[in-house]
Amino acid sequence: MALSALPAITSSRIEPEPRKGSTPAIVTSIKRASYPTRSLQFLRKLEGKSPGACSNVESVRNDRKLQLQVTVVGAGIGGLATSIALAREGHAVTVLEQASALAEVGAGIQIPPNSSKLLLKWGLGPLFEGKAVEPRGITFRRWETGNAIGYTRLIPDFRSSFEAPYYVIHRAHLHEALHETAVKLGVTVKLNSRVTEYNEMVPSIKMQDGAILKSDLIVAADGVKSAARKLILGKDNKDPIRTGFAVYRSTIDVQKMKDDPETATLLREPALNVWIGPQRHVMSYTIAAGKSFNLVLSHVDDTDPATWRPEDSLDNMRAQFEGWDPVLTKIIAMIDKTIKWPLLSGDPSIPSWISQSGKVIMLGDAAHAMVPYMSQGAAMAVEDGAALAAALSHVHTISDLPKALSVFDIVRRRRAGQMQEASLVNGKIWHFDDGPEQAARDEAMEPETKGLPISESPNQWTDPVTQAWAYGYSAEDDIHSSWNQFKSRLF
Template sequence: MTRIAVAGGGIGGLAAALHLLQAGFDVQVYEQAPRIGEVGAGIQISPNAARLLIRLGLKSALDRAGVRPQAVHQKRWDDGRTLQRAPLGAAVEETFGAPYYHVHRGDLVELLAAALPPERLHLSHRLVDVAETGGRVTAQFENGASAEADLLVGADGIHSRVRHILFGAEKPRFTGCVAWRGLVPAERVRHLGIEVASHNWMGPDGHVVHYWVGAGRFMNVVCVTEHGAWTDESWTQKGRVDEALARYEGWHPMVRGLIEAFPETFVWALHDRLPLPRWSEGRITLLGDACHPMLPFMAQGAAQSIEDGATLAAVLTAMQGDVPAALARYEALRKPRATRLQEASSANRIRFHLPDGPAQEQRDAALAASGDRSMANIGWLYAHDAGQGT
């Protein structure tokens, strides 16, 4: 039986482990933190990822923890005028065969971890080195432990140690964008009457996204603005609510009301990265943010990491455990799609932040005329089945 070590116990690593285990492989997950958890707030699980999680038997857990939005509602920054309102809910589920969920990151990590047999999850294992000899990969950990496997998957995030070992230090590019996030208890914003949808307010040099998470107990809010001075990429740095509010002077009262309701806010700088030339070396490969980090403007970061794990399990099965052949196929299948989404996310950064003027008017007219979220336009993303391995 092929033995697989997964470095990283976040969304991508845990989902990959479940897909690989379901396919019959011997999988062990090594997470550097002393407990399973996820910083951050909300994420969007579109049908391309939801169908994969449902196959893992997680539908009931997702229904309990998540929220099913009825639409994507894109609006103008100052007067709240609708630029486009595209259906989600039943329409998307009927068209693509799987629901659309909004979920708190922590809830998703917990339900993934609960589905994994506890003996396969090893906490407080910080990877320090990886070596491949004689058709085996050996991982060394800071606590003195080591693990041997036929394949090692680096699912260790945007600051991946595995990627650093394989390909050297990277050079992230600061986009100039800074984001504030807040998780607002429902009772603080109940009076605003916010529909169960994904809301995107587009304005000059910034945009604001918000939606319900935690089974409707919280409103997840992310405010992105250009020309920020903050350069730290960490998600855990505390920010100041008054600074966030000042950036959105003149914006619609609902936007300002959401920011004013923040119990606290965290601030981070958005960095972009060039696509890697390749993801694999010998019997070592990368997954999720470790190989294709993307700006959050397509809401696909977590979904694409879930897709990675499903495809990896499918190609390993098809190649009957021939690891080098499977990794070549995995990369050939996944890299073009992930790169397309990296590029689309970067393009949305510009599109969402247009100043009022001719380009903004052209964008708004295009949204009203056909819409980038129509079923026909979004089908390439939502209809994809990464578990087919073809």
Template sequence: MKLKIIIAGGGLSGLGAAIALRQKGHDVTVLESASRLAEVGAGIQIPPNSTRVLKEYGIYDEILKYVVWPKSIQIRRYATGEILDRTHLHPRLSQVYGFPYLLIHRADYQRILCQYAEKLGAKVLLNSPVDSVDEAGPSVKLANGDILTGDLIVGADGIKSRTRASILGSENPEPVDSPDCAYRAVISREAMLKDPETAALMDDVNCNCWIGEQGHIMAYPIDNGQAYNVVMPHPGKATLGKWNEPGDLNEMRQNYQTYDPVIRKVLEKVESVLKWKLAEMPPLPRWLSNNGRVVLIGDAAHATVPYLAQGAAMSIEDGAALAESLDLADNMDMVPFVLKAFEEVRKPRCETIQSVSRGNGDVWHLPDGPAQVERDSKMGKGLREQEEAEAEEKLDSNSNRWSDGSFQPWLFGYDTVSETRTFVKKRLSPSL
């Protein structure tokens, strides 16, 4: 069954969904408010549960032209750089789960998704901000007054979603501000190589995370090794939903003046910095309109703080799960039922990710003191046990959730297509 589907939002979630839905034969139009697709300069992590989906889409090989393959995520003591914990990524995750953990520039990621969506026949309309959504149509009213009608509206329009506001009405909760905002900066390879200590970070391909009181620094190479990405959460204010607000370089460096001298050298190389507000959505009462013709995905449904590096991955999973769910509908009457099943399979997973991400931030940002000493001790013990366990090809319980023996397979080993089809078929077995 071919549907006419309108997607509000041309970010990673909307474009990923466009690809998945076009591959199932649907007519897809993406509405993007920006006049051009231009992701701000920053890196993003693509974990195995996401690279699995990209391979399903058929763009894995194109993605590989622009990525860095990190060997590990290293959790470091903020003041000294001492490694407290480590999660091995490459080649271990490919060996265990069949798919790698990758690092990429956001602009490359969005461009590849957009180009492939258009190649498949999706229409991407820029400068088309959504004003409101009418579930009865279902239809979308643009800011210029134009109205577009389809069989299904997909709200992929971010944490300040107009789609969510339209379908939830008085039930629509406000985003929950965290006390933090984050600086983002990208440094050229040339600048990093001018100092032996910063050059070592550029060429020793790892994600390094310095954790300290009320903040941390996550840093890693991107752009096929031609740039170094730095993300710096800290207590502060910024505009919710705005990703490219200029930050103050001196203020940024002041926030991290007690950190490891090596990472401070990196910050001295930053020429400009952006900042954005960290926030999340509370659990929504539902992702689906009452008539089952409007559905939310991505940050519109489950925006999360970035302390597990899974926000974009959940958005990519959403698009694949949505396409697989709709593929099991034989007629329009079945669409609300398969979309309800989509919500039921996705909502618990995404809300668990939100909770664990929030918990990671709480643990990472402890002030120096007894709780911090206990945390560091547990991490050190976990690191030793992990090294032994990996030698025996197994993982035990670990306070580092990326390395936890039960959580890591649930996180990285998830097969969105298979899990969704199995779940939806089971839910709809009386109807099929």
């Protein structure tokens, strides 16, 4: 990617030139994409057009580094992952969490190889034992019949191709593993610590009790409602916006499904199943070592969340999927509790994740909220932490800090922005009404169900180019190679 000259600002940011032909934050057309993929070729073939190509970069390590005092705001997945990555590099890290206890809302979460490789490297493997599930594959199913229309084999393909497994796990179990690992590495995690004010020039944080905490760097990992984002972006602040999608999240005791021969067939082996249809889809898989069945039921919804009534959620959810695959609707009937969530996506056009002083940054959902249709939201936050630690390994003196963060900023905005786009593209591919586009999609995915060689697919988990870009990516290597690419313009 070509880069413009360094602007004359304190943080020494590197700014990318706008990508010609890039898609907007909310995808309105899926006939092209800015990230490497061949998942849209089935549509472009209808117009007689050909896809683009992608390229890879080599990594170069730098072992010299300055140890910093870092304050991380937010003890969610992104904040704890960042604290682990930094603590492993010798930095002194304090994590501030406003809640009185650590708890993750939600149920299942996916850990694809681009993040599982990092988590295993950081020592979380033993903490996943008896909790994480490694599915054998992902079956995409027609909405009204449940017939397989696409398939991604995960075992052994993903381990052999990307040197790491594809896991699914309960969000709380991942959170517990991150917290335990962070504490073992010497990270200080402070609860009941609400931040009321930032001073980006010191930098420092003022707490609700009046205490002032100073450090070399402040990392805002405080989620979609980030208080630091306005400080960082100023007049350019753009909060995540509603995408017009909403999801119901639910879990079912696996034993309920085992008692019915039809639903029990989905439990023969660990697997993900995705029913896709007009304006809706359902993602399902087992978690908690196979004891719980997780469902995410997505649908198009432009209504105001303020009007949603929790007591109506079950009936509304069942009505959304009336007439779908009888096996699926039988499973949905077993759900006795659900939570409805609006889906938000950040605007990848925001100019920076770094404050003008170069001493406060944001990452995770604070910087790049995304719909879960590539199952990469948490993975991007883990990548952020690894990338930040890699960038700081190039800091020899405190004056180098803004330069390293500038590389982090350009690398991570590019990567996360493209993943936001890929996620929204799936929201289009999966939700076609029955018709020519749906038929072309299903025909293009059919070879997967027969085990035939694949050169392209609307299924982005299988599409070879998208797959390599999404799951074969190394956040650390991207930072190191980008540092070598940009450093001549930083000094």
